[in-house]
Amino acid sequence: MNVNESQKVAALLKRHGLQEVSSQEEADLILINTCSVREKPEKKAFSFLGRIKSPGKVVGVMGCVAQQYGGEMLKKDRRIDFVIGTQALHRVPEILSHFLQDHQRIAFTEFVSDKESLSIFREPLATPGVSAYVSVMQGCNRFCTYCIVPFVRGRERSRPSVEILEEIKALTSHGTREIILLGQNVNRYGLDRKNDLTFASLLRKINTHKGVRRLRFVTSHPASLGDEIIHLFGELDTLCESIHLPFQSGSTRILKLMGRGYTREEYLDKIEKLRKIRPEIAISADVIVGFPGETERDFEDTLSLIERVRFDTLFSFRYTPRPMTRAAAFPSQIPEDEKLRRLRTLQTLQSKITYAKNQDQVGKIKDVLVEKPSRYPEGFMMGRAKDNRIVHFKASPTLAGQEVKVRIKQAFQNSLLGEMEEGHVH
Ligand code: SAM
Ligand code: SF4
Numbered sequence: 001m002n003v004n005e006s007q008k009v010a011a012l013l014k015r016h017g018l019q020e021v022s023s024q025e026e027a028d029l030i031l032i033n034t035c036s037v038r039e040k041p042e043k044k045a046f047s048f049l050g051r052i053k054s055p056g057k058v059v060g061v062m063g064c065v066a067q068q069y070g071g072e073m074l075k076k077d078r079r080i081d082f083v084i085g086t087q088a089l090h091r092v093p094e095i096l097s098h099f100l101q102d103h104q105r106i107a108f109t110e111f112v113s114d115k116e117s118l119s120i121f122r123e124p125l126a127t128p129g130v131s132a133y134v135s136v137m138q139g140c141n142r143f144c145t146y147c148i149v150p151f152v153r154g155r156e157r158s159r160p161s162v163e164i165l166e167e168i169k170a171l172t173s174h175g176t177r178e179i180i181l182l183g184q185n186v187n188r189y190g191l192d193r194k195n196d197l198t199f200a201s202l203l204r205k206i207n208t209h210k211g212v213r214r215l216r217f218v219t220s221h222p223a224s225l226g227d228e229i230i231h232l233f234g235e236l237d238t239l240c241e242s243i244h245l246p247f248q249s250g251s252t253r254i255l256k257l258m259g260r261g262y263t264r265e266e267y268l269d270k271i272e273k274l275r276k277i278r279p280e281i282a283i284s285a286d287v288i289v290g291f292p293g294e295t296e297r298d299f300e301d302t303l304s305l306i307e308r309v310r311f312d313t314l315f316s317f318r319y320t321p322r323p324m325t326r327a328a329a330f331p332s333q334i335p336e337d338e339k340l341r342r343l344r345t346l347q348t349l350q351s352k353i354t355y356a357k358n359q360d361q362v363g364k365i366k367d368v369l370v371e372k373p374s375r376y377p378e379g380f381m382m383g384r385a386k387d388n389r390i391v392h393f394k395a396s397p398t399l400a401g402q403e404v405k406v407r408i409k410q411a412f413q414n415s416l417l418g419e420m421e422e423g424h425v426h
Helices: 002-015 039-051 064-069 071-076 089-102 114-122 149-153 161-173 199-207 227-235 252-258 264-277 296-309 336-359
Strands: 029-034 058-063 082-084 106-108 131-135 178-182 214-218 242-244 282-289 313-318 365-373 380-385 390-394 403-411 416-420
Touching: 002 029, 002 058, 002 089, 002 114, 002 131, 029 039, 029 064, 039 058, 039 064, 058 064, 058 089, 064 071, 064 082, 064 149, 071 082, 071 106, 082 089, 089 106, 089 114, 114 161, 131 161, 161 178, 161 199, 178 199, 199 214, 199 227, 227 264, 252 264, 252 296, 264 296, 282 296, 282 336, 296 336, 313 336, 336 403, 365 390, 365 416, 380 403, 390 403
Parallel strands: 029 058, 058 082, 082 106, 131 178, 178 214, 242 282, 282 313, 390 416
Antiparallel strands: 365 380, 365 403, 380 390, 403 416
């Protein structure tokens, strides 16, 4: 989401006459987008700020950390010239030009109207790639007890479907072939809009769009992933065989404390349904270890869920208390070294599963959407299979944007290596 919003702000600034440069040294303006979902990215933002050499440059901070600290950031760090909250990204050029005129440092972190806060997404991307993100909504209403998102991003707001479809039309006319719809709880798209499309009907509509070869969406919340959407995985030919479905914990007791709104069994049930409809579907998820009060038994439930589902990829995090959240005040916070031990145990288990599942791909022929030159030696391109696995293979850069068949020869921890099948370009 932050990548998409940074791209939008960059495009907006370009339209106002600014130019992107390739290094900090060359820049007149340094604009830092920030994330505060966990302690680590927040610390990263502050340490980046601490390292920048800013004499003669204008420095702005935007995003969730900016929203959280507001004017305090200006007091703490004299080098920051302006702070812009999560709902005012469209105002960056205006705030920048005010600052350039009167040199008054400013923090703008007000929540604005839905229409205004969503207006940033109308900005067309300057250089869209073969695969592009399209934000369909902002904010979140769920208030999971560990999560800062609803506080720093506000309530759910969906974009009008007309705008989303227009954006997709513009992207495909510039060569984009894969669309990844974004939202914190993307299955709830449209519920705040009367007389507009539901998420399922939006997916159906995008599926019929001529230029779209592949469609994905992220992030699905298990409590909002209903049968209608699950069935679409068996119906829509552009909908790729991959889903990101965070479970956060394998213990129903902890899920309840987290306020997630589903049980372990209900989660497993959704996975079973998805696999029934689309047996090859790749499943990825997020999980938190060391939530307050998590016992060894709860942790074992998480491990057993991982063994049962055998995720293709798993993003695992150590719980960190976040300001304003309920869980930060819960008793029985878990000591750091114990959280780390659990995280390592979990990651050791998952890396074996990820590697084994990648090994299972060797010998298969996969449909790969060619994206860009890979980090492999010259002459290699990278692309993604429908299950979202990254594949490297020898190919001409002119194939970017095409789907090709690749026979998998070797598997690594995070990617596959293959050879393009002759005569199968389509
Ligand atoms: N909306 C998505 C959902 O509910 O599944 C997740 C969005 S959240 C921005 C990304 C991930 O960060 C979460 O799935 C969770 O695993 C992790 N996360 C959020 N708050 C956290 C915290 N306080 N400590 C550790 N991890 C956290
Ligand atoms: Fe955070 Fe829960 Fe909303 Fe996801 S659903 S953004 S974890 S509050």
